[in-house]
Amino acid sequence: MIPPLAIERMLAVVQRIPPGRVATYGQVAALAGYPRRARLAGQALHAAGDGVPWHRVINAAGVCSLSADSPAGRLQRERLRADGVEFRGERVSLARYGWRPQAQAPVLD
DNA sequence: CGTCTGACGATAT
């Protein structure tokens, strides 16, 4: 079972991700105080409801871990696009859209 | 316990 505190902290981190930016599972876990717990972040997000922008969390390869065939997978991609995030095929450029907490500079060209 | 699986990650080829 995942410690409720862990879920709370993970979701708190996710809520800081601004629109148009994406974070990786490992990044969210680390920022929440659980380094090397990427999978834990995944479970925490699974338990997330409305109010937390869970769609802005993808894997380190820049791909949505949720299947593009699943309803949730399509919803995630749809919401990211709505945020202004561009896909190159199934992949998002972390170099351009990766969330960098300290200096959230505008998207470079 | 051993094994497998998963909203994962890093490195090598």
Next chain:
DNA sequence: TATATCGCCAGAC
């Protein structure tokens, strides 16, 4: 860029 491998950790069985 895509695969292969291995590491990692919690649950399910």
